[in-house]
Amino acid sequence: MIVLDRVTKKYRDTMSLHDISARISAGSITALLGPNGSGKTTLLRVVTGLIAPSSGSVSIGRSRAGDGFQPRIGAFLHAESLPLEASARAYLRHIAAMTPAHCMRVEEALEFVGLADVRAKRIRQYSLGMKQRLGIASVIMRDPEILIFDEPSNGLDPEGIAWFRNLLTTYSAQGKTIIISSHFIAGVEQTAGHIVLLNRGRLLASEPIREFCSQGASTGATVRVQSQQKNEIESVLAKAKISYISTPSHTIVQGLAPEDVAALVYSRGLTLSELTAQTLSLEESFFQRLSTDEEAPRDKH
Numbered sequence: 001m002i003v004l005d006r007v008t009k010k011y012r013d014t015m016s017l018h019d020i021s022a023r024i025s026a027g028s029i030t031a032l033l034g035p036n037g038s039g040k041t042t043l044l045r046v047v048t049g050l051i052a053p054s055s056g057s058v059s060i061g062r063s064r065a066g067d068g069f070q071p072r073i074g075a076f077l078h079a080e081s082l083p084l085e086a087s088a089r090a091y092l093r094h095i096a097a098m099t100p101a102h103c104m105r106v107e108e109a110l111e112f113v114g115l116a117d118v119r120a121k122r123i124r125q126y127s128l129g130m131k132q133r134l135g136i137a138s139v140i141m142r143d144p145e146i147l148i149f150d151e152p153s154n155g156l157d158p159e160g161i162a163w164f165r166n167l168l169t170t171y172s173a174q175g176k177t178i179i180i181s182s183h184f185i186a187g188v189e190q191t192a193g194h195i196v197l198l199n200r201g202r203l204l205a206s207e208p209i210r211e212f213c214s215q216g217a218s219t220g221a222t223v224r225v226q227s228q229q230k231n232e233i234e235s236v237l238a239k240a241k242i243s244y245i246s247t248p249s250h251t252i253v254q255g256l257a258p259e260d261v262a263a264l265v266y267s268r269g270l271t272l273s274e275l276t277a278q279t280l281s282l283e284e285s286f287f288q289r290l291s292t293d294e295e296a297p298r299d300k301h
């Protein structure tokens, strides 16, 4: 269990994290989501102990093996933090030397992440995806109970993304706790069970993904609308005071049956390319919660 208790981090005039309280259960996969600059990396750095919060606290463990149990944390936060002049093999040997207990063999780790053929190359010559794979190796070879990754799918090819998703599911099934920050929301939906959503340093949600998605749906029927005239349709909806969620690619209309949406759109001379009754996806719920937050009055800090 990881418990964040009123965590706040202030850098000069920027409030990167504001009063964040959340609980992350052991054995869960948690997706840390939020727009650019919302505080995700800062939160991961606080959880891993790389930086101290300005106020509040993070407590980790003591829930699995009784008092005194301190789980190992393995984190990979930045491809830029890798030693660029070293080879992958030399870097992993260094990590193995620092954590001899529980450690996977270097050659085994290189095989596991698909870097065995380039083990002797300097990291500087690696692509971003190869650096991500090396970072993943540096985490798993220490066999931590808690695994933390910042934007792990950044640079991975489709095969790599599927491989990494599989890895997360396998490790979670072993009871390990996993936190990943990501902008790849559709990918996260397939693996994570819990969401922590930040916006402008504030916590908007910390709950099971199923619950998070069902809240939007509870406002009534939802209809997915796609059109070349997305902006015009949204302006018709706004004028008619019909609630909707705007995503970059489509609009979700809430509380109206599909035939009523079609009738309204056609009555204004607009056209549709898709109209489907559906429940909300994680991505749509994400945009809904963010737009509600953007509209909410905010106290200055």
Ligand SMILES: Nc1ncnc2c1ncn2[C@@H]1O[C@H](COP(=O)(O)OP(=O)(O)OP(=O)(O)O)[C@@H](O)[C@H]1O
Binding pocket: 011, 014, 015, 016, 034, 035, 036, 037, 038, 039, 040, 041, 042, 043
């Ligand atoms: N070392 C620092 N000094 C000053 N401000 C910082 C520092 N680190 C982060 N910030 C600020 O804190 C806020 C949150 O940044 P953070 O990197 O945590 O966001 P993020 O959600 O990870 O963003 P992204 O999705 O773009 O990676 C930003 O306004 C950022 O400028």
